[in-house]
Amino acid sequence: MAEVWRGIVREYLDHLPFDESDRIVSLGEGGTPLIYAEKISSEVGAEVLVKYEGMNPTGSFKDRGMTSAITQVVKDGDHTVVCASTGNTSASAAAYAAHAGLRCVVMIPQGKIAAGKMAQAIVHGADLVQVDGNFDECLDIVRELSESYPIALVNSVNPYRLQGQKTAAFEIVDQLGEAPDIHMLPVGNAGNISAYWMGFKEYAEAGRASRTPKIWGVQAAGAAPFVLGHPIKDPETVATAIRIGKPASWDLAVAARDESGGWIRAVTDEAILSAQARLAAEVGVFVEPASAAPIAGLLAAAAAGEVPRGATITCTVTGNGLKDTATALGDRTLDPTVIPVDVEAAASVLGL
Ligand code: F0G
Secondary structure, rough: OOOOOOOHHHHOHHHHOOOOOOOOOOOOOOOEEEEEEEHHHHHHHOOOEEEEEEOOOOEHHHHHHHHHHHHHHHHHHHOEEEOOOOOOOHHHHHHHHHOOOEEEEEEEOOOOOOOHHHHHHHHHOOOOEOOOEEEEEEHHHHHHHHHOOOOEEOOOOOHHHHHHHHHHHHHHHHHHOOOOOOHHHEEOOOOOHHHHHHHHHHHHHHHOOOOEEEEEEEEEEEEEEEHHHOOOOOOOOOOOHHHOOOEEEEEEEEEEHHHHHEEEEOOOOOHHHHHHHEEEEEEEOOOOOHHHHHHHHHHHHOOOOOOOOOEEEEEEEEEHHHHHHHHHOOOOOOOOOOOOOOHHHHHOOOOO
């Protein structure tokens, strides 16, 4: 029988702050595919592979951090978890809290969450509160709540979140047999870029890779505090997942960028949507807008002649496109041609 994936905590127990006796709260997250992007590779003159994190149980990379964060919450004996979210963290927190039998409280920016993500928090039974403000302001509220009440904070400022998320870097090295030359990912609250850098460094130190990659982070132009060099007040982008102006893991992300010899740049919403469409139509991978940012950033770097020829470049595509079908469809409608039950009519409409 083929071996069955046991979730990231059990698979990488030696590298995580847990042991066999802990009650591990898992939905089987991780073990996601690394998919070769042929056309994009030939266009940029490198080997480009996408790490499809939309394959996780709730459809985003957040599940890696949530299995470890909620496992620790249960260990500590807490009964309620809280998070601020642009949608994916709340979907993940709600699902893992449901699995563990905990109460989950979620603060989201009003009207700025994709429908699928909101539906996830609702069906998993979270207490959902909309805030008349942005993600950064939601995070301020939940930080204070968790300081004043017996509620565990499960945003990525919780160190157990980054512990779980670093396993994606381990998987990439395990899948390639070596670290890539460059790793690219979208940057919002900056937890994930920090977690990947930690993961790549730890695996190299453990002798599992001979080097660490350069980290290239990509933000949306209307929400690009790292590119500007300071937090911003009113972030705006079609990629609502990364509509963030005051990233919590600022220093860790800057360290990931600088220690790796990489960069953090911005791409326009238009470039994000175009990269999202290319991933769907050319690679067969349907991602949400934020997840397409690294591909847009890669295409821009290639156009500027900055992609080393033949390099191995891995790109994390962070969330599943099914969470936000409205944005992906744009002005396309859901009403394909209708025909009678008739083979001739089918052939005719297809021009066969
Ligand atoms: N991509 C997606 C799909 C996300 O949901 C997020 C963050 C990011 C990228 C950026 O990751 O914050 O670690 O830099 N979403 C958070 C949320 C903020 O609430 O779901 P980051």
